Amino acid sequence: MSKKSKPVLLTGASGNLGRMLARELAAQGYTLRLTDLTPFPDQVPEGASFTKADLNDGVTILQLAEGCQAILHFGGASTDQPFEVVLGPNLRGLYHIYEAARREGARVLFASSNHSIGFHERPQGNQAKLEADCEFRPDSFYGLSKAYGELMGRLYWDKHGVENLNVRIGSSFPEPVDARMLATWLSYADLARLCIAFVEAPKVGHAVVWGASNNAASYWGGDHRDRIGWQPQDSADAFAAKVGQITSGNPVTERYQGGGYTAVGYSRDGFSPRDAFTLED
Amino acid sequence: MSKKSKPVLLTGASGNLGRMLARELAAQGYTLRLTDLTPFPDQVPEGASFTKADLNDGVTILQLAEGCQAILHFGGASTDQPFEVVLGPNLRGLYHIYEAARREGARVLFASSNHSIGFHERPQGNQAKLEADCEFRPDSFYGLSKAYGELMGRLYWDKHGVENLNVRIGSSFPEPVDARMLATWLSYADLARLCIAFVEAPKVGHAVVWGASNNAASYWGGDHRDRIGWQPQDSADAFAAKVGQITSGNPVTERYQGGGYTAVGYSRDGFSPRDAFTLED
Amino acid sequence: MSKKSKPVLLTGASGNLGRMLARELAAQGYTLRLTDLTPFPDQVPEGASFTKADLNDGVTILQLAEGCQAILHFGGASTDQPFEVVLGPNLRGLYHIYEAARREGARVLFASSNHSIGFHERPQGNQAKLEADCEFRPDSFYGLSKAYGELMGRLYWDKHGVENLNVRIGSSFPEPVDARMLATWLSYADLARLCIAFVEAPKVGHAVVWGASNNAASYWGGDHRDRIGWQPQDSADAFAAKVGQITSGNPVTERYQGGGYTAVGYSRDGFSPRDAFTLED
Amino acid sequence: MSKKSKPVLLTGASGNLGRMLARELAAQGYTLRLTDLTPFPDQVPEGASFTKADLNDGVTILQLAEGCQAILHFGGASTDQPFEVVLGPNLRGLYHIYEAARREGARVLFASSNHSIGFHERPQGNQAKLEADCEFRPDSFYGLSKAYGELMGRLYWDKHGVENLNVRIGSSFPEPVDARMLATWLSYADLARLCIAFVEAPKVGHAVVWGASNNAASYWGGDHRDRIGWQPQDSADAFAAKVGQITSGNPVTERYQGGGYTAVGYSRDGFSPRDAFTLED
Amino acid sequence: MSKKSKPVLLTGASGNLGRMLARELAAQGYTLRLTDLTPFPDQVPEGASFTKADLNDGVTILQLAEGCQAILHFGGASTDQPFEVVLGPNLRGLYHIYEAARREGARVLFASSNHSIGFHERPQGNQAKLEADCEFRPDSFYGLSKAYGELMGRLYWDKHGVENLNVRIGSSFPEPVDARMLATWLSYADLARLCIAFVEAPKVGHAVVWGASNNAASYWGGDHRDRIGWQPQDSADAFAAKVGQITSGNPVTERYQGGGYTAVGYSRDGFSPRDAFTLED
């Protein structure tokens, strides 16, 4: 029996993933509260309402969550940015989301990222894939904000019993565009199914899931996907011929799981600071 | 041969630990830059200067660090506080400290806390003590800010080669005052020796050390103290008779390593929210 | 004899009503200072100047008002919004407007709203229409900011002799678009005439006027329009056939004078909180 | 049967009235949450906890109110101050208090003030005393913030069914110190009884009560005190001989109910602006 | 031998002058770091990177300057604006630029303006042209911010040996559009050559240069251009027939070197305040 009687709050609704999820979940009959700092660019789907709000404005975020059963938190800066840009929406914003969830007895799906562990090396040959309970190795201020978010979930579970699922999204685009994405790609359909599985799961606790489709080249191994009964159904493998030769040529980028984010401003091991610098890469 | 030729920056200098460290390190001949948001309450020691500054003011923090070999970062909120109070000094402030260290090629000793892992249960009987590479289990916004700081150290080491030592301080007071401190106490003298060992160590990398004296009842096992050649010389054991019966009576407090911090606002498992509430406990 | 020798300050000049008023008053020969946070979208009329300014910036607002005889205050949030969005322009901004008026010996026309009294019920059958000296019953944060503005006018009149006219605008659009507007519509031409009557009136004191055209279905009775010698000349009655059947179907909306604003988030009397929720309705 | 099972939140706890109420209500067996921006200067009473918090920090205010049955809102600026000083605690703060009350289903006692109606003239001879449903005539930014608070109560009652009692406090001091207080004095004991009556009342709705003891010289007549079954038991009359000759000599002060607040900066009717100026009077 | 091995930071890169300089310097082989608050509207040139950043964010500005040899500071408000708009980017921003230069041992070209000396009268007939060491006579908040910038350069040279060139730009547009520009015009090509001469100069010290082409009608005489070996090669003279009759008709504008900026709000000498008022002239 579906849990469609209570609304779901979706933050970051005006972004690419948010728009796709709004469309898919509404089509499945969920009642949605959509929010973003920028206006929703599409027609608001049947059964959904949109409210423009800032993640820094906690009281408004708490109001938006009233009566919700679940929060899909895709809001905040979604690429690497100067620290001050990340601070408000990604750190303070997370606090507001978790406070809202605690008050409502709602669960949280947090759109975490592979960049929370991006400085793990990519497995070579027969090397073991990375387990979800590995140590955090953030590769950027953005990645650090994602690690912070996962730990806030840990705190709210330990202290208040707020359930949360932390999806370390690899690369969620219409299709893979370079060799790295053969490992990291997450199809839109797999992401939508994951979100629904999360909402419908009987029990979640504090869980971590690798957000990638069923890719042969994946860097990632065991996680908590059984908790929600999700299995990806798509795969990047079919794109191997098309994009398998597209690499960056940057040795830092190619060595670590976080890819280009690890190389932005990288200054260790004889690299000249700023050789590869740009905060907008 | 000592590294006394370049200054050491000490933040949080006007606090109890800061004042003690200023006194001890100055007495050992180190050149100190002291800073705090509140005026230094003592006579500034010979060889030290004091500058009032806000950890939110990054450019000033960077200036204070110029030419320093090491930063002893004891600044920021040092107890649990509402999130907004923690945000500026403990999250933004850390960024400023690490940026300063990166620019100067300095190393950072971060005054982390057992509250970054406070929701681990206390070991009972023959149970294993907790290793330093355990997962984070913060017990408060304060503890979460400490986990964040350790991960920022991880990032700056991975990306920029900034060395950092994260000392998960237990309870650093003149002497233990309750039963829990028989496990967690860190004597002032042991802390001062630890700071000096850190400054003098040939190589630190990214390391984590339990900040406790040589206590029989300790919860904590292996860490990276060999990197800096530090061994605590004091012990809480002598205070067992005096304070060993002083416990909180709160089952949450007594179950978890973080003690009272875990119980502030605890609302899981049938506990009524706010039963034990006070943010100033 | 007209009072055209001294300029009139018009805030909110880039909004729909502001643009219309700028055009009409300039055509009548008034010297206008136009201001808004967003650029003026039209050609600035002959005899007018435009300055981009924030109502939060009091010193600049005071400069803009220098030498003015009257301020037409149409600036600030003009729909319901989260409290934090209303606070700056609608509360702080009002203070800046009234301080400017006090200093200049200018009078203020404040674009108040029916939403300051929106929780009065609509009169049924032979029930009396609402008098302007009724108690405030705001229906939203927006409506509350309008009540606040009227009371600030009361204070500045009582304490400093600053004259002010508070126009509780119903619905000022090119033409009525639903049944409620048959009661609440204010034509652009009637509004422009009202503004001119205000500027030209020999004495205003502290006055309140219902901002509606000559509508048979009006909810509103006596007010202070005689002070300025204004009578509406247009009427919504001619649109009755066209829009008279267009109602909301929401019982809260249809019961109270404030219409849809009363229903946004309404949670009394067995209504489930958030049934009708959207802050952008 | 007393309502002592759920806590009561008291803001402004560190002020004179707050300290008195904390002491009295704790002595009566109420569970109290105390909060203020400044530390609580006394021993925190048995059954009470104190949390330092800023009324501007909405999320923290909402947390403090969790599980409470009632909020006694005595926080914010309690004298006339420049507008910018009043804005945060007295306007934004009120919003946080009412949002908290709405979420918790709690009722609010708002410490309003006679300064919300201070520009009504004092009744002379046989003139009628002022009724509680009179129009607002604020005499200062402080008084305007109190009118705003009463109207926010009106809004939250109309829209969300949040019960609230608005006490227009006259002069609550240990004893009267001038002639005006023979009319306006509210004894500490009467105020404490009023607060308890409010907490215990079966139903409050939106009500307004004059906050004065049983004074023969009172300016004030009918109000809603029957809703809570409160009657003042003390009287200023016994102080008439002692302080009855102490008046200000300022004709504005002596004419209006708000007393000295009306005269601060008064500039009407031939008064030279600033003659009597000081914001700290 | 060219100094192309180290990057050059260009602020205000998205403005008209910034875009032109980015194009010209990149074409000459310089490695550029471009930054602006608004996105770069063109294709980022080969050898350049663009980072969106706020001049108020000092730590990010310091990062952008790392490893640079020179900073071309064209960022900040570039026309007269209300004081609050100028404060952040033009005053605080300058501090961040000079701190960055000090740390990097870089030199600064500051895009100053004739408006820092705009209240000097235009020379008539045989009157001497104005020397660069004249006293400052700013004509606007904008001009005052430029004087401030020149003095910050003076301070950083005297105290820290930071070299800086202050270019008092006249009117840098594709071509002159009125009579005043026959005196003040600076061609794009002359400006680009000036910037390159600055970067390449062996020694600059603290210098001031008039930013005008080789115009017969120029108001300006001796300066420090020999320090960098720059001579303008273009001239406004060829435009004399086309634009020589285009004047403002405003006696203030035509009397002073700063032109229209001096007349905005001018209120001396019998001028009625605000006669000529608009902050956007």
Next chain:
Amino acid sequence: MSKKSKPVLLTGASGNLGRMLARELAAQGYTLRLTDLTPFPDQVPEGASFTKADLNDGVTILQLAEGCQAILHFGGASTDQPFEVVLGPNLRGLYHIYEAARREGARVLFASSNHSIGFHERPQGNQAKLEADCEFRPDSFYGLSKAYGELMGRLYWDKHGVENLNVRIGSSFPEPVDARMLATWLSYADLARLCIAFVEAPKVGHAVVWGASNNAASYWGGDHRDRIGWQPQDSADAFAAKVGQITSGNPVTERYQGGGYTAVGYSRDGFSPRDAFTLED
């Protein structure tokens, strides 16, 4: 005939100079408006009122200045401080003071400082003393804010006819305490007389005066003191024997007129950055 009919606004009233001036001017019969961010520590003198206000709050500053004939601006940071501390009170605050003066037709005495020209060398032997129309050579952010203030006076005089006197105060203390003060000392009595001469002067224009007593060792020559008919009557000479041997031993300090301020952080000419560092010197 004295100008005592209109009040004088004194900012920074709670500082050492402010308290002395409040006492002296009140004793001479001037009506004073005193203001400061910190409470006035003394009994407010007869004929004076005190209002706590922040120089950042422009609207309040403008209110305080209403009806005043003169502003004695001693407020703001009075020693060298990190830039962010100086920005608000010393830069924004100055704007508020000058706007207030313009509106009121008041004149401004600005407590400038020798630190606006501190990097001029001290004259040796027969070298000429420094003239008041010398170029600015600020020695600190504090000194730079003073140069900025003098130039704001220049702007307001040129554009709006606001008269202003800029007093470059040397060292105003009860008596000289080191050798440098034999040159720079300004007695309290001389300062008080200067302020009164300024208020009473028929015409001031834009003027600069060296704020030193009649000291044989003075660094300073011609200025505009004749405009106000002021001559210092005290002298540091009598203290030569007592303090003439007290020097700093720092060659930077002893070379430049600004003394210790020039040496704080001095990093030119082979000086190691931060050798002499402390922002609180």
